Amino acid sequence: MIYSRITGTGSYLPERIMPNSELTTMVDTSDEWIQSRTGIKQRHIARADESTCDMGAVAATRALQSAGLEPNQLDLVLFATSTPDQIFPSTACLLQRQLEITNGCPAFDVQAVCSGFVYGLTIADKFIKSGSAKNVLLIGADCLSKIVDWTDRSTCVLFGDGAGAVVLQASTEPGVYSTVLHANGAYANMLEVPCGVSKPGEERFIKMQGSDVFKFAVAAMDELVEEVLVTSAMQKSDLDWLIPHQANQRIITATAKKLNMPMSKVIMTVEEHGNTSAASIPLAMDTGIRDGRVKPGQLLLLEAIGGGFAWGAVLVRY
Numbered sequence: 372m373i374y375s376r377i378t379g380t381g382s383y384l385p386e387r388i389m390p391n392s393e394l395t396t397m398v399d400t401s402d403e404w405i406q407s408r409t410g411i412k413q414r415h416i417a418r419a420d421e422s423t424c425d426m427g428a429v430a431a432t433r434a435l436q437s438a439g440l441e442p443n444q445l446d447l448v449l450f451a452t453s454t455p456d457q458i459f460p461s462t463a464c465l466l467q468r469q470l471e472i473t474n475g476c477p478a479f480d481v482q483a484v485c486s487g488f489v490y491g492l493t494i495a496d497k498f499i500k501s502g503s504a505k506n507v508l509l510i511g512a513d514c515l516s517k518i519v520d521w522t523d524r525s526t527c528v529l530f531g532d533g534a535g536a537v538v539l540q541a542s543t544e545p546g547v548y549s550t551v552l553h554a555n556g557a558y559a560n561m562l563e564v565p566c567g568v569s570k571p572g573e574e575r576f577i578k579m580q581g582s583d584v585f586k587f588a589v590a591a592m593d594e595l596v597e598e599v600l601v602t603s604a605m606q607k608s609d610l611d612w613l614i615p616h617q618a619n620q621r622i623i624t625a626t627a628k629k630l631n632m633p634m635s636k637v638i639m640t641v642e643e644h645g646n647t648s649a650a651s652i653p654l655a656m657d658t659g660i661r662d663g664r665v666k667p668g669q670l671l672l673l674e675a676i677g678g679g680f681a682w683g684a685v686l687v688r689y
């Protein structure tokens with residue numbers, strides 16, 4: 372049996388921090404409202420000349436270093452993002468150029484918005500399990516500050532920029548046990564940037580029906596965590612850590628409650644960087660691993676939901 376094992380992690384947050392207090396000078400909001408509704412205290416904002424690929428490259432380099440792998444030993448590069456540097460080539464190919472990966476391995480982007488990382492992990496796992504790849508680099512990175520309407524208080528307080536990355540390698544030891552993915556495009560207009568290339572439309576900003584997304588997210592995460600446990604024949608009590616998409620502390624708390632997990636078994640970083648979309652799970656994972664909370668052999672449940680709607684979960688032994 373071949374498993375995909377996480378053998379390295381890395382992350383990156385831009386230098387500039389925007390605290391809630393700065394937002395109160397821009398829109399009609401308060402630190403109290405933002406913290407009580409979302410748990411967010413601050414977000415990081417990329418420089419004007421700093422791209423999604425630039426952030427991803429730093430996280431990827433750190434993940435490769437921690438795995439002890441050279442860039443040219445990779446045989447697949449996946450880049451989960453909904454804020455690519457260019458329309459094409461893919462951000463994954465731009466990253467290959469930046470990291471000087473010249474061995475010809477396949478590289479492509481995964482667009483599943485906030486679920487991009489769990490979608491990417493699923494693809495990576497299938498490449499490894501099928502024997503098509505042994506060493507995979509998966510990056511989740513987003514530069515949401517460039518598609519936020521900084522005059523819209525209902526969205527601008529929520530998002531930030533960042534990147535996370537993992538190296539997955541083929542192993543006879545577990546590993547990813549199971550992955551569950553879902554999507555339902557009927558909900559497309561609840562969370563969207565309604566402007567593109569083939570369908571030019573409104574301005575290029577995030578639009579969200581916040582409370583409807585919130586209700587759907589809580590219900591979907593409830594069902595999803597049950598489903599991934601059943602698929603892997605695991606119990607709630609087997610879990611060591613919940614590493615969720617970092618969108619809103621209240622959604623995370625509701626999922627932890629469903630799993631009977633105390634918050635001491637949840638890696639929560641949303642207060643430090645807000646919702647960084649595809650970057651949020653690998654950022655939280657890297658934080659928990661580097662500060663020593665997440666230890667080798669522990670069972671991790673990763674889950675996310677975002678635009679699409681697209682949602683999914685992965686159960687993995689670290």
Ligand code: UT7
Pocket residue numbers: 399400401404405408409485524525526528529580581582583584585588618619622646648676677678
């Ligand atoms: O990553 C993808 C998944 N995305 C999410 O998971 C986001 C899901 N949604 C949420 O996290 C929450 O719905 C929000 C944090 C966005 C909003 O929280 P809420 O408790 O659902 O608030 P609400 O939208 O129902 O708004 C409550 C009130 C409204 O005022 P009225 O109509 O009650 O007078 C809003 O106008 O809060 C007002 N409001 C604000 N007030 C101060 C909305 N944004 C702000 C703000 N500051 N920034």
